[in-house]
Amino acid sequence: MTSNFSIKERSDGLFFFHYKDGFTFESGKEISELILAYECYGELNEAKDNVILIHHALSGSSHVTSHKKNRSNGWWDDMVGPGNPIDTDSYFVICINNLGGCYGSTGPTTLNPDTNRAYQTDFPIYTFKDIAESQKILLDCLGFTRIKSVIGSSVGAMVTLQMVIMYPDLFESSIMISSTSRAYASNIANRLIQSRIIKTDPEWKDGYYVKNPIDGLRTARKLALYTYRSSNELDDRFKKLEDINIRNMTLKSDVSEVERYLLYNAEKFVKKFDANSYLFLLKAMDLYDITDGLGKLPEDSVSISTRVRVISVNTDILFPPKQQEETYSILKPVSKNIDFIEHVSDYGHDTFLIEIESIGKYIVDVLEGK
Amino acid sequence: MTSNFSIKERSDGLFFFHYKDGFTFESGKEISELILAYECYGELNEAKDNVILIHHALSGSSHVTSHKKNRSNGWWDDMVGPGNPIDTDSYFVICINNLGGCYGSTGPTTLNPDTNRAYQTDFPIYTFKDIAESQKILLDCLGFTRIKSVIGSSVGAMVTLQMVIMYPDLFESSIMISSTSRAYASNIANRLIQSRIIKTDPEWKDGYYVKNPIDGLRTARKLALYTYRSSNELDDRFKKLEDINIRNMTLKSDVSEVERYLLYNAEKFVKKFDANSYLFLLKAMDLYDITDGLGKLPEDSVSISTRVRVISVNTDILFPPKQQEETYSILKPVSKNIDFIEHVSDYGHDTFLIEIESIGKYIVDVLEGK
Numbered sequence: 001m002t003s004n005f006s007i008k009e010r011s012d013g014l015f016f017f018h019y020k021d022g023f024t025f026e027s028g029k030e031i032s033e034l035i036l037a038y039e040c041y042g043e044l045n046e047a048k049d050n051v052i053l054i055h056h057a058l059s060g061s062s063h064v065t066s067h068k069k070n071r072s073n074g075w076w077d078d079m080v081g082p083g084n085p086i087d088t089d090s091y092f093v094i095c096i097n098n099l100g101g102c103y104g105s106t107g108p109t110t111l112n113p114d115t116n117r118a119y120q121t122d123f124p125i126y127t128f129k130d131i132a133e134s135q136k137i138l139l140d141c142l143g144f145t146r147i148k149s150v151i152g153s154s155v156g157a158m159v160t161l162q163m164v165i166m167y168p169d170l171f172e173s174s175i176m177i178s179s180t181s182r183a184y185a186s187n188i189a190n191r192l193i194q195s196r197i198i199k200t201d202p203e204w205k206d207g208y209y210v211k212n213p214i215d216g217l218r219t220a221r222k223l224a225l226y227t228y229r230s231s232n233e234l235d236d237r238f239k240k241l242e243d244i245n246i247r248n249m250t251l252k253s254d255v256s257e258v259e260r261y262l263l264y265n266a267e268k269f270v271k272k273f274d275a276n277s278y279l280f281l282l283k284a285m286d287l288y289d290i291t292d293g294l295g296k297l298p299e300d301s302v303s304i305s306t307r308v309r310v311i312s313v314n315t316d317i318l319f320p321p322k323q324q325e326e327t328y329s330i331l332k333p334v335s336k337n338i339d340f341i342e343h344v345s346d347y348g349h350d351t352f353l354i355e356i357e358s359i360g361k362y363i364v365d366v367l368e369g370k
Numbered sequence: 371m372t373s374n375f376s377i378k379e380r381s382d383g384l385f386f387f388h389y390k391d392g393f394t395f396e397s398g399k400e401i402s403e404l405i406l407a408y409e410c411y412g413e414l415n416e417a418k419d420n421v422i423l424i425h426h427a428l429s430g431s432s433h434v435t436s437h438k439k440n441r442s443n444g445w446w447d448d449m450v451g452p453g454n455p456i457d458t459d460s461y462f463v464i465c466i467n468n469l470g471g472c473y474g475s476t477g478p479t480t481l482n483p484d485t486n487r488a489y490q491t492d493f494p495i496y497t498f499k500d501i502a503e504s505q506k507i508l509l510d511c512l513g514f515t516r517i518k519s520v521i522g523s524s525v526g527a528m529v530t531l532q533m534v535i536m537y538p539d540l541f542e543s544s545i546m547i548s549s550t551s552r553a554y555a556s557n558i559a560n561r562l563i564q565s566r567i568i569k570t571d572p573e574w575k576d577g578y579y580v581k582n583p584i585d586g587l588r589t590a591r592k593l594a595l596y597t598y599r600s601s602n603e604l605d606d607r608f609k610k611l612e613d614i615n616i617r618n619m620t621l622k623s624d625v626s627e628v629e630r631y632l633l634y635n636a637e638k639f640v641k642k643f644d645a646n647s648y649l650f651l652l653k654a655m656d657l658y659d660i661t662d663g664l665g666k667l668p669e670d671s672v673s674i675s676t677r678v679r680v681i682s683v684n685t686d687i688l689f690p691p692k693q694q695e696e697t698y699s700i701l702k703p704v705s706k707n708i709d710f711i712e713h714v715s716d717y718g719h720d721t722f723l724i725e726i727e728s729i730g731k732y733i734v735d736v737l738e739g740k
Binding site: 192193207218222226237322 | 396397398491495497553554555556558559560562563565566567570571572577585586588589592593596601602604605607608609611614616617619620621625626627628629632649650653656657659663687690692
């Protein structure tokens, strides 16, 4: 069977994979063309056996780190690159913008051929199975039949886990950092509030907006950011309140630098992220359950013979250690070689972006078979 | 000095205290008349020495429990009443709607005599010192010079603590449950998100609304509710997801009962609470610091000779135990008789509303001098 696809490289090194055989979502909905944007780092060896697949987190893109054609910083600069823990002098790294995203891959901002305008909320509800399947199509087309390691953090690790379950023989090792195996009620609660915030913005217009509803998106992002750090970290970092003059105080006055911290980071996000893409991703996260509601993987459904490492951080309030312990418990009966690490840090969920040395060591050990 | 005041009782037993000497806020702003709504339970003895002052939490009112003239349920029904831990067969209980509230006391919904319409966002920024001072005025007018015990939970305990610091000799004992001594950055972060959600509602109109902006208020309340329980409790309670048919799923579909739980409870709230009153209270909480930024109470500023009990709950994510430990540490050097309890429960911040027996025992022991 030959697949009908093309790959184009943009001047900044962003590749666009156009798959013209169409794509059928888990929901049964179909699109006539699948587009995935991806970037590559390092050199592919002749045997094509030095590939590392990285899965980006919620706000990330395929731009993991800077490269010759795009010098701008990536989201995991110090982790990936020549001489870094994921060493591009040895490995060929690929990172694909997830299906449903807004960094080049097919998603709510993509042109709907039926209407000749963006899908917006007409985009199909998608799941992590759809993301996994779409990435498998690309890897097949690239001729990557054996991946040295697949590594994801946060939402990225939800993709990683889904792919390991669906294609266990594709990966020589897999590493999942600060993630989960299913949607917990506490997370769903947080996400529904974020969704509702966006939808309260009068600019949202049921998703058929002309202008990204940034007021709502900004506040939703603040709520997400609030869960990315531990309360201890925020409390220690922004201990001092502003100099408050109660005589001049109004409802609009700031009282703590934490307000500017959240605003600054939320502002960066709304400049680059599309509200509908955010809403669809939140929904996909709500639908995530690696066991399809069974609570465990049927014994004959999957067998993982290669190395698996599950990493959690003790202060993570978004995906607390108990969620990763459950991931470990679910994988253990079907895995030959799995371990679980609870890393201690005050940086909460964001630790993988901050403590590069510690997290890098956990990764390097797996890559080196230690 | 005679004070110029009147007290009227409504048919449902809600008393309105009108203090006509005016009130000056910490900010320097003045109002010509202070109104405080309050309710009483049990009989005042002749010596007026069986008074218990209860401080209500954020969403609470003076209606602590049902009584002859108002049979509707209160917010602490099983805690207060004949034969209950706070036994109205022995004690005379009074609960005052906090200044700034929307259950009868002067607040943003009160008529501004200058404009002949509600203050709305023209209401003065107020602080917990203002709340404490306003309650002291009422207690003085009622001739209560010695209070058997002052008891508060959550926001209520912020009032309790403020009053104990300002009027240490007024109280024979004081109990503060699940609260804090100052605004922590993590709490400010959460509150600023709630404020922003309300202000994103197009109905808010800078606070000069005709119709309470319930969409924003509802979502803000969901976020508050989210912090009132531990994630473990939510996760255990709403473990099962809805029966999901991915083919019919849309962005609007529910995936978990937790969505209805939050909606149901938020809906109850928006029917009775005013958005501006909520915003001003959040700001007052942001400004709260019992030490005025010093980190401790100057040794000669206050001396508390009577019993003080600080109670925390191990799973409280809104005001985690470390915050109450700090309250205890701040009070310890100026208190003769203080203790600290870390109660173990899965119910998080809301425990004081749920585990009446355990929390009641901690209160009864103080009332009985045990």
